[in-house]
Amino acid sequence: MGLNVLVTPRSFAAHSSEPLDLLSDGGLTVLRNPHGRIMAKEEMIAHIAEADAVIVGVDPLDREVLEKAPRLKVIAKYGVGTDNIDMRFAQERGIKVTTTAGANxxxxxxxxxxxxxxxxxxxxxxxxxxxxxxxxxxxxxxxxxxxxxxxxxxxxxxxxxxxxxxxxxxxxxxxxxxxxxxxxxxxxxxxxxxxxxxxxxxxxxxxxxxxxxxxxxxxxxxxxxxxxxxxxxxxxxxxxxxxxxxxxxxxxxxxxxxxxxxxxxxxxxxxxxxxxxxxxxGSHCAASTVQAVDKMGVMASKQVLNHLQQLNGVETE
Known part of the structure; x- marks a missing residue:
């Protein structure tokens, strides 16, 4: 069974294909947010069920959503604020949570x-x-x-x-x-x-x-x-x-x-x-520059790959 990564931020790889290329070259199937906006809880539940990893913006990842993601192993926050993530439940489940601190x-x-x-x-x-x-x-x-x-x-x-x-x-x-x-x-x-x-x-x-x-x-x-x-x-x-x-x-x-x-x-x-x-x-756009978006995307993709590869016993850079 292949590994899937759900990507919710709309700006992910908007200016450079590198973040997507990293995931694809790493053997991951990318599931994109199809709604063109922040997803509601019900939408997250529907899309996260088959995900082994998620790169998330401010979409909800509370306990109710995470309970519907039995395969989830890593959450890469596309940014630094984790208040939309139930950190305690993620820890209980052994789900790794990373942030892109410094990128923006x-x-x-x-x-x-x-x-x-x-x-x-x-x-x-x-x-x-x-x-x-x-x-x-x-x-x-x-x-x-x-x-x-x-x-x-x-x-x-x-x-x-x-x-x-x-x-x-x-x-x-x-x-x-x-x-x-x-x-x-x-x-x-x-x-x-x-x-x-x-x-x-x-x-x-x-x-x-x-x-x-x-x-x-x-x-x-x-x-x-x-x-x-x-x-x-x-x-x-x-x-x-x-x-x-x-x-x-x-x-x-x-x-x-x-x-x-x-x-x-x-x-x-x-x-x-x-x-x-x-x-x-502002429209929650302080981090939305071409340069910052590229950095966040690359950093989040590498974090997902590194964690999944470590779980599979593959050496990473």
Whole structure:
């Protein structure tokens, strides 16, 4: 019986055949997502039954889905966030879970900074007004020389720091695990608490995983701690921000603006968010560059092959 790999991300091998070639040359039959979108739970159950491996984006891989995948041996996350995967049950089943950590670091950091600039300088409402013949000058806020607060100082957070240095920004960070060597070398100061960071920062960018501890870590109380000229950026996970509270804060001018690439449900449940000119919206696309997509695809394919070959006693590079 041959080995099958289910591939759900729509961008997989979109710009290069190398990820697919690796799987095919390794003797795997590739089963593609036929829906052209994120699959629902029932669709995942239908397609995963014959899979020995899965390369997955944000499609659901909870216990109910995994129970319908008796042959599954490895899950390669096409990205880094594993909140759509029942990690505990995967471990119980002996299913290997990998991520493509590092493949999209620079792309996400670029996009975080793009959202920061767009929200601060009101790029979208100015563009919209100009297209309608309104050449009125709109006053915005500076990015250069201001204070950036990073909640999470992992690989992506550190990449954002490098960009902030070019804008002469002061950088505050909060992380449960401190990298004192990096902070010292990069001139980053650690805040004693998230609240302290929110009070001091002009820009707040989130770079933490979604867990029970971080879910809705930014809500009404936290938004009120921020400056009225502050900007919130989220390229991490939608569940980190309580969206109705953010909507009210933007409507009321509690904060200056926000750049949000990720929502709890995509598109968001609250349609009012889509009408706010203080909000720059992304479609969970921070990692979607040609270069990052190619890297993630190749890395995920190699992880699948390596694990399956190791199980079969085949030496891998």
């Amino acid at each position: 670091t620079e792309a996400v950091a670029d996009y975080a900074f793009a959202l920061m600039l767009a929200a601060a300088r009101r790029v979208l409402p100015i563009d919209k007004a100009c297209r309608e013949g309104d050449w009125t000058k709109r006053t915005a806020v500076d990015v250069n020389g201001r204070t950036l607060g990073l909640i999470g100082l992992g690989q992506i957070g550190k990449a954002v720091v490098r960009r902030a240095q070019g804008f002469g920004m002061r950088v505050l960070a909060y992380d449960a695990v401190r990298d004192e060597a990096f902070a010292s070398a990069a001139g980053v100061r650690y805040a004693e608490s998230v609240d302290d960071l929110l009070r001091e920062a002009d820009f707040v960018s989130l770079h933490v995983p979604l867990t029970e501890e971080t879910r809705h870590m930014i809500g009404e109380r936290e938004l009120r701690l921020m400056k009225p000229t502050a900007v919130l950026i989220n390229t991490a996970r939608g569940g980190l921000v309580e969206e109705n509270a953010l909507c009210e804060a933007l409507k009321n001018g509690t904060i200056w603006g926000a750049g949000i690439d990720v929502f709890e449900k995509e598109p968001p449940d609250n349609p009012e968010l889509l009408s706010l000119d203080r909000l720059v919206i």
